[in-house]
Amino acid sequence: MPVLNIAFVGSENLARSIAKKGDVRDIESYVFKEERNGVTQIISLLRPLKHPEKIRPLLSVLNVAKVGIIEVSKVDASLGEICVSFGCAGIKKGLIIINPESGGWVDPEQVKMIIHQSGLKDWDLFETVPDEHEIREKLFSLMEYTKGNEGSLIIPVDxxxxxxxxxxxxxxxxxxxSVSKHDTIQVLPAEENGIVRSLQVMDDDVEIAVSGDRVGLAIRNLREETLHRGCMVTHLDSGALIKNTESTFEINKAPFQKREL
Incomplete structure (x- = not known):
């Protein structure tokens, strides 16, 4: 059951026209399911709330999304920040939809310049709002960007x-x-183990959840005190995560960053 996670920055009205509203926390989720060629495929819109006042929900969404949608109601500093954020996150495909505020106007050429400079040159630009069927078809065509089950299991718990x-x-x-029913998992940093009793993805019971899925794990033989927001679920003895006391990193500057650190 492939799930395409889409970082959505735009109005609630546009999101509701594409998919059905689900969970609401600091991130709203909207889900649309459709069976194609005998396989249920899922579009999952993730809409960060309280942006631009708070950047954390946007960064959380960019961490799991493979595709983006940006609704442009006006050209301002917030739009530039959003486009640069998507570019820095390496989201190569997406939709830019121009939808001016009532009585307003947005210059498509100005938007084109911004998206090219911020690294979103391969995104599709719509100068008017397409209908929801066209948007969904475009998103389903990007299902190839859903991840498989490469690598060791890592699930940050929220x-x-x-x-x-x-x-x-x-x-x-x-x-x-990926994680399957009856797998033995370990919760870090507590280093306590449990057994996966059952799995749900998008409210459906499944036998396996893979990279990109938002999953609910029913776990037995584990103390509730072991879990907290930010703890990690891995397979027992997988070595997926190691304790680190010192790190080396390289900074890739955004296109508009002029200051040196």
Whole structure:
């Protein structure tokens, strides 16, 4: 069941026209499911809230998305920040949709210049708002950008709770690898183990969840105190994560960054 995670920066009205509204936290989710060639394919829009006041929800969305949608209501500093953020995140494909505020006007040539300078030259630009069917068709054509199950399992947990009749449930995006029912998992940094009792992706019971899926894991033989926001789920003895006390990194400057660090 392939899931295409899409970073969506735009209005609630446009998001609702494309998909059905789901979870609301600091990120809104919108889901559209359709069976194609005998396989259920899922479009998952992730809309960060409180931007530009808060940057963290946008960064969280960019961390899991493979495709983007930016609705342009006006040209301002916020639009530039958004485009540069998508470019720096390496999101190569997406849709730019011009939809001016009431009584306003947006120059398509100015938008073209901004998206080219910010590294989004391969995105599709719509100078008027296409209908929802055209948008969905374009997104389904980008399903090739859904990840497979490469690498070791890593799931950063962002929610957990107890469900009557099910038990302890942890929720997060599969960052890499895959997880199946009955797998033995380890929660870090607590280094405590549990067994995957069942899995859900987009409210559907599944046998396996792969990279890019937002998954709910029902876990047995694990203390609730072990889980907290930001803890990591891996397979036991996988070596996917190691303790690190010192790091070396390289900074890639954004196109508009003029200051030296």
């Amino acid at each position: 929610q957990h709770f107890n469900v009557k009749g099910v038990g302890l449930v942890a929720i997060g995006y599969v960052q890499s690898g």
